[in-house]
Amino acid sequence: xxxxxxxxxxxxxxxxxxxxxxxxxxVVLLEREERPGYHTTGRSAAFFTVNYGNQVIRDLTAASxxxxxxxxxxxxxxxxxxxxxxxxxxxxxxxxxxxxNLAEARAATEEIIELTVDDAVQLFPTLRRDYVVFAxxxxxLYMDVDQIxxxxxxxxxxxxxxxxxxxxxxxxxxxxxxxxxxxxxxxYTAPILVNAAGAWADEIASLAGVKPVGLNPMRRTVIIFxxxxxxxxxxxxxxxDVDEQFYFKPEAGKILASPADETPSPPCDxxxxxxxxxxxxxxxxxxxxxxxxxxxxxxxxxRSFVSDRTPVVGFDPDHEGFFWLAGQGGYGIMTSPxxxxxxxxxxxxxxxxxxxxxxxxxxxxxxxxxxxxLNSNKKNV
Numbered sequence: 079x080x081x082x083x084x085x086x087x088x089x090x091x092x093x094x095x096x097x098x099x100x101x102x103x104x105v106v107l108l109e110r111e112e113r114p115g116y117h118t119t120g121r122s123a124a125f126f127t128v129n130y131g132n133q134v135i136r137d138l139t140a141a142s143x144x145x146x147x148x149x150x151x152x153x154x155x156x157x158x159x160x161x162x163x164x165x166x167x168x169x170x171x172x173x174x175x176x177x178x179n180l181a182e183a184r185a186a187t188e189e190i191i192e193l194t195v196d197d198a199v200q201l202f203p204t205l206r207r208d209y210v211v212f213a214x215x216x217x218x219l220y221m222d223v224d225q226i227x228x229x230x231x232x233x234x235x236x237x238x239x240x241x242x243x244x245x246x247x248x249x250x251x252x253x254x255x256x257x258x259x260x261x262x263x264x265x266y267t268a269p270i271l272v273n274a275a276g277a278w279a280d281e282i283a284s285l286a287g288v289k290p291v292g293l294n295p296m297r298r299t300v301i302i303f304x305x306x307x308x309x310x311x312x313x314x315x316x317x318x319d320v321d322e323q324f325y326f327k328p329e330a331g332k333i334l335a336s337p338a339d340e341t342p343s344p345p346c347d348x349x350x351x352x353x354x355x356x357x358x359x360x361x362x363x364x365x366x367x368x369x370x371x372x373x374x375x376x377x378x379x380x381r382s383f384v385s386d387r388t389p390v391v392g393f394d395p396d397h398e399g400f401f402w403l404a405g406q407g408g409y410g411i412m413t414s415p416x417x418x419x420x421x422x423x424x425x426x427x428x429x430x431x432x433x434x435x436x437x438x439x440x441x442x443x444x445x446x447x448x449x450x451x452l453n454s455n456k457k458n459v
Contacts, residue, residue, distance in 0.1 A: 079267075080256060080267045080268060080269075081103070081104040081105060081106045081266065081267065081268040082099070082102070082103025082104045082105065082268055082269070082270065083096075083099045083103060083104070083105045083106070083268050083270050083271075083272060083425070084105075084106050084108065084257060084259050084266050084267070084268040084270070084271050084272070085099070085105060085106070085107045085108065085272040085274055086108050086247055086259065086271070086272065086273055086274060086275045086282055087108070087109065087110075087273070087274040087275040087276055087278070087279075088107050088108070088109035088114030088115065088231070088241060088243070089114065089115055089227075089274070089276050089410070090115070090223075090226070090227055090230070090406075090410045090411050090414050091274040091276065091403050091404075091406055091410055091414070091417065091418075092107055092109075092114075092272070092274035092275075092403070093107070093114060093115070093227055093230035093231050093234070094230045094414040094415065094417065094418035095272060095274060095403055095417070095418045095421045095422055095425075096230070096231075096234045096239055096272075097229075097230040097231070097233035097234045097237075097239075097418065098418045098419065098421070098422035099272075099422050099425060099426070100233065100234045100237035100238065100239040101237065101422075102422070102426050104238060104239070105234060105237075105238075105239035105240070106239070106240050106242060106266045106268065107231075107234060107239060107240065107241045107242065108242050108245040108247060108259060108261060108266065109241065109242065109243045109244075109245060110244075110245060110246035110247070110278075111243065111244070112243055112244055113243060114227070114231060114241065114243065115227050124220065124221040124222075124223045124411055124412075125162060125164065125218055125219065125220055125221060125316055125327070125412075126139070126143070126146065126159055126218060126219040126220075126221050126412045127139070127164055127216060127218045127219075127412075128140050128143075128186045128187050129164075129182065129183040129186045129187060129190070129216055130409065130412075131387070131407070131408075131409050132386075132387055132388060133438075134388045134389075134439065134443050134444070135387075135388070135389075135407075135409045135413065136186055137437045137438045137439045138389075138409070138413040138416040138417060138420075138437075138439055139409070139412050139413050139416075140437045141415070141416035141419075141433050141434055141436075141437035141439060142412060142413055142414065142415040142416045142417075144415075144433070145415035145416075146158045146159050146219075146221070146226075146415065147159065149229065150233070153229040153232075153233065154222070154225040154226070154228075154229045155225070156222065156225060157222075158221065158222055158225055158226055158229075159219040159220060159221050159222070160219065160220050160222075161217065161218075161219060161220070162218055162219060162220035162315060162316060162327070163201065163215055163216065163217055163218055163315030163316070164215070164216045164217075164218035164315055164316050164318060165193075165198060165201055165202060165213060165214075165215050165315040165316065165317045165318070166179060166183070166213065166214050166215075166216075166317075166318050166319075166320055167198060167205070167209075167210045167212070167213045167317060167318070167319060167320065167365070168210075168211060168212040168213070168319070168320040168321075169209060169210070169211055169212075170211045172211075172212070172320050172321060173211075173212065175320050175321055176212040176320050177212075179214075179320050180192065180214055183214065183216065187216065189216055189217050190214055190215070190216055191214060191215045191216075192213075192214045192215075193213040193214060193215055194213075195207055195210050195211065195213065197213065197215075198210050198213035198215075201215065201314060201315055202311070202314045202315060202317055202366075203309055203311070203314075204305070204306050204309055204311070204366045204367045204368045205317070205365065205366055205367075206364075206365060206366060206367060209364060209365050209366075210365070212320070215315065218315070218316065221411060221412065223411055226411065226414070227411075230414075230418075242261070242263055242264075242266070243263075244262065244263055245261040245262065245263045245264075245266075246261060246262060247259050247260070247261055247282060247285065248260050248261060248262070249285060250271070250282070250285045250286040250287075251286075252286070252287075252397070252398070252399065252400075255269055255398070255399070256268065256269055256399075257269065257270070257271035257286075257399055257400070259271065268399075269399050270399050270401055270425055271286070271399055271400055271401060272401045272403055272421070272425065273286075273400065273401065273402055273403060273404060274403040274404065275404070276345075276380070276382060276404070276406075277293065277295035277343075277345035277346075277380040277382045278345045279291070279293055279382070279402070279404035279405070280292070280293045280404075281345060283394075283400075283402075286397065286400055287397070288394050288396070288397045288400050289394075289396070291384050291390050291402065291404065291405065291446060291451060292384055292385060292451070293382045293383070293384060293404060293405060294342060294382065294383050294384070294385075295342070295343050295344065295345055295380040295381070295382045296339075296340040296341060296342060296343065296380065296381050296382070296383065297339065297340075297341040297342075297343040297348050297351075297354075297378050297379075297380060298336060298338070298339055298340065298378060298379055298380075298381055298408070299336055299337055299339050299350045299351070299354040299355060299358060299376070299377075299378050300334060300335070300336045300350070300376065300377055300378065300379070301334075301335050301336070301350075301355055301358055301359075301373045301375070301376045302329065302332050302333070302334055302335075302373070302374050302375040302376070303332060303333055303335070303368075303370045303371070303372065303373055303374055304332055304333070304371070304372075304374065305328070305332065305333045305368055306367060306368050306369065311328045311333070312328055312331065313328075314327075314328050315327070317365075319338070319361070319365070322338045323337065323338060323361055324336065324337050324338055324358065324361040324362060324365070325338055326362055326366075332374065333368065335358055335362050336358060337354055337357045337358040337361060339354050339357075340381070341354070343380060345380065346380075348378045348379065348380050349377075349378055350376045350377060350378040351378075354378075355373060355376060359373075381407050381408040382404065382405055382406070382407065383405055383407045384404075384405040384451055385450065385451065386448075386450040386451065387405075387407055388405070388443060388444065388450075389403075389404065389405045389406050389407075389409075389413075389417060389444055390402045390403070390404045390405045390444065390445075390446050390451065391403055391417065391420050391421050391424065391441075391444035391445070391446075392424050392441065392444060392445045392446050392447075393424065393425075393446070394446055395446060395447040401421070401424075401425050402446045403417070403421050416433075416434060416437075416439065419431050419433070419434065420434060420439065420441070420444060424441060
């Protein structure tokens with residue numbers, strides 16, 4: 079049986095676009111692992127802010143807000159987002175970077191509040207007064223990744239879509255207007271093949287005989303530890319260094335922290351390295367009074383970027399029916415509604431959505447054939 083769409087990759091990108099495409103036809107969603115969202119999606123720190131990423135990312139994020147605050151009926155049992163402030167801090171020697179960040183933040187949202195050191199310490203009591211000199215606050219939002227990801231998958235299935243796990247794509251070929259994906263769990267065919275394979279998207283392209291877009295998977299490390307005894311941080315904000323040298327936030331009675339590292343890595347089941355864990359601990363202890371005795375949990379995930387750090391969405395210019403949905407970097411979850419909207423619109427060749435127009439997003443910014451991407455790939459040849 080020929081489906082209308084075969085989507086490769088059941089992380090947030092694949093799940094969200096599969097949900098949208100299932101409104102228009104039969105969808106098969108292929109996942110190489112035994113469960114969806116095993117890699118990047120399942121390892122996300124998950125917060126929502128329009129003050130993050132380049133301008134295209136910020137516009138996609140703004141266009142996604144309404145969906146998260148007002149999801150379709152039956153999409154989730156509980157709210158998809160809950161209040162969690164974001165506190166950006168800086169040392170005295172980061173003054174220039176701080177005021178640059180403050181200007182960018184205020185350009186993105188009117189909700190930015192500049193704070194005194196006393197204000198910052200009141201919000202996160204374990205911050206060191208001799209470390210923090212500058213601070214600003216944004217009323218951000220915490221995202222329930224499991225509910226969001228599960229909601230998309232449920233939408234797709236309820237509309238007749240099929241999720242096939244343990245379906246590592248071994249070969250791809252195109253014949254008589256139809257793509258065929260061969261996996262250990264069978265062969266699946268459709269005229270449109272959506273490549274939402276995350277860090278593996280370039281490898282999938284190579285299997286199909288399609289020129290890669292130049293993805294660069296980057297490892298990010300995360301640790302969990304207990305906060306300071308006797309200090310209740312449950313309602314404290316997420317804290318981010320102005321140069322993104324670290325971030326930390328309360329997480330289910332513990333503290334989740336990262337050095338915000340971007341270490342090049344091949345596509346793989348990436349694991350944290352001890353050096354990065356040590357760097358995380360050192361940076362957190364310099365900025366706070368928290369004593370990190372034992373790391374209770376640690377993991378790493380891959381964030382994949384192309385050269386201009388803007389997602390790649392659209393049909394490949396040289397291969398009929400091969401559709402790119404890749405390069406979301408660390409922004410895939412918070413931009414997923416707008417990205418899925420853009421991808422489904424382009425894949426079904428419909429009129430560009432008014433909500434994306436209103437937020438300044440256009441198809442050319444995301445296109446696989448955009449000049450910035452083509453020029454970068456020429457330099458790397």
